[in-house]
Amino acid sequence: MEGFPYLESKESIQSYLESVAGGEGVGLDDLRLATTLDNRDKLASFRAKFCLPTISDICEGEKLAADSSQDCVYLTGNSLGLQPKGTKDLIVADLDKWAKKGVYGHFHDPVAWLPIEDIVVDESARLVGAKPIEVVPMNGLTVNCHLAMVSFYQPTKDRFKIVLEKDSFPSDFYAVQSQVNWHGYDPKEAMIVMAPREGEHFWRTEDVVQLIEEQGDSVALVWLPGVHYLTGYVFDMEAITKAAHSKGCYVGFDLAHAAGNVELCLHDWGVDVAAWCTYKYLNSGPGGIAGFFVHEKHAHNQQLPRLLGWWSHNRKTRFDMSNVLDLQAGAAGFQLSNPPVLECLSLKASLDVFADTSMRELTIKSRILTGYLEMLIEHYLTKEKRENVAADSSKYMTIVTPSDPKRRGAQLSLQFSFPVKEVHHQLASRGVVTDLRKDGHMRVAPAPLYNSFKDVWTFFKTLELTLK
């Protein structure tokens, strides 16, 4: 199978797509282009490893405008990933073990519960560019954001500020605000809320770096998303980390929309701390266990303030119950409770799928898949294009995600010149699943692990119908 090239610019992706279409002698919006791309896709077989709802599954009770026995077009892996087919077997086998072994299940194979976190550490670390000692599964994401700040937000009289961004996800905003309050500082003074330039949607790296250079002496922590939830914009985590460290600030990232979506090198970039949920691109299921990263340079730092529980203690002597702390090294020493076994297993089922590929392979496909979506929209559905061809040219859309593939992952966010709820509803009644967020953003996320080029083409054609 031919596979796709690794492409680094919008222009190279567009010219690749045009050359494939030219080679086939078909137009850019022809289904045959999608079919050719699917035939070239080395990851195409991964789709069969997931449970794909049919249109009738997801549109229960709706008046349907499509053949309901077909697979739906699922473009919301950025919100909740699809269920891997291996999940149910792992969970059911463990429920059986619990039924048969009771408390002895803690020590019994196939997966002993006591060291259960071990089953997801190595693969999680590989996916975020970390060493195993730097990663642990625990809690939910918001809890982990707080635990990150408990350790890495240690304000002093002169250095008490946190840099965050204007459209922070509410959990990040409230976590920062409440941590600042908790330490007795005034959020109005302590929160430096960065906005993009007037009239722009994204933060320019040079502006973020300049802000840190100018105000860094008073900053204790830079806390930003890796990938922005609303626009899909990828922050330049490496440059931001470098700038923050040069001013003596700690730096942490909420990687909810980054883990399993874009290539990360948390260890090499020197990021201090990070947290992510696993139910989006990592497909662990609703409310799945979250991930936590602490850089190796902090692995043996016993002075780092933290909250403790029995799972922070060395597992070899944990059951001595001595109450004399023997702290686990690395990220593991930030655990408080014994982990939820079923959640670790459901994450494991998905990581087993990732184990057969790599973030680089996924990125190669993702760039062409999302580039294909971008090309279809830009060629046919933007204001300029609609003015030339459409009977009703007042209906069009704008992409509010960067066009540079290095500054985005699998998500494109769209804004519409007319009420978006109606579009969303019409897509849903035709079995096309997207989601809506504030300010009329429709988020569309072709996940390279299970979405096909035909999915993207069907989305585009259905969207086109809603403009009629």
Ligand SMILES: Cc1ncc(COP(=O)(O)O)c(C=O)c1O
């Ligand atoms: C960027 C971001 N941060 C935090 C959260 C909150 O996650 P949780 O409810 O798992 O704590 C989400 C949830 O979608 C998110 O997208």
